[in-house]
Amino acid sequence: xxxxxxxxxLVQRALVCTFGIFLLFGGLYAFHILDVVAYPxxxxxxxxxxxxxxxxxxxxxxxxxxxxxxxxxxxxxxLTNVRSLSLFGLSELKxxxxxxxxxxxxxxxxxxxxxxxxxxxxxxx
Numbered sequence: 001x002x003x004x005x006x007x008x009x010l011v012q013r014a015l016v017c018t019f020g021i022f023l024l025f026g027g028l029y030a031f032h033i034l035d036v037v038a039y040p041x042x043x044x045x046x047x048x049x050x051x052x053x054x055x056x057x058x059x060x061x062x063x064x065x066x067x068x069x070x071x072x073x074x075x076x077x078x079l080t081n082v083r084s085l086s087l088f089g090l091s092e093l094k095x096x097x098x099x100x101x102x103x104x105x106x107x108x109x110x111x112x113x114x115x116x117x118x119x120x121x122x123x124x125x
Contacts, residue, residue: 044080045103047110049073049093051125062086065123069093072113078106 009016051065066086073082073095081096097106114125 044096044099045101046094046096047107049125051091051123053123054089058086061091065091068117072117076109
C-alpha cells in the first residue's frame with residue numbers, strides 16, 4: 001500500500017507539489033488567525049465576594065449575610081458554581097462562571113445584584 005503511494009507520488013509530482021503548497025499556505029493562515037497563549041489560564045472566570053462584621057459568629061454570618069448574597073447571585077447567565085465560607089466575622093463567596101464568559105460583564109452583574117441585597121449596617125460586600 002505504501003509502495004503504491006510512493007510510486008503515485010513520483011509519477012504525479014505536480015499534484016504532490018500543489019498539495020504541499022496548499023499545506024504551506026494553510027499553515028501560514030492558521031498561524032496568523034489562531035490565538036496561541038504561552039501560558040493559558042486553566043481556571044474558569046470567578047468573582048470573589050468578601051464581607052466582614054466583627055463580633056458575629058459563623059452561624060450569624062451565614063444566616064444574615066452569606067445566604068442572602070447567595071440567593072441574590074443565583075440566575076446570573078453563565079453561572080456554574082457558588083462556593084461559600086462563613087467564619088467568625090467573615091463571609092467569603094466564590095462565584096464561578098463558564099469558560100469563555102466575559103469576566104468584566106459578569107463582575108458588573110455581580111455588583112448590580114449585590115446592590116439589591118439588604119445587609120445590616122456596617123456590612124459592605
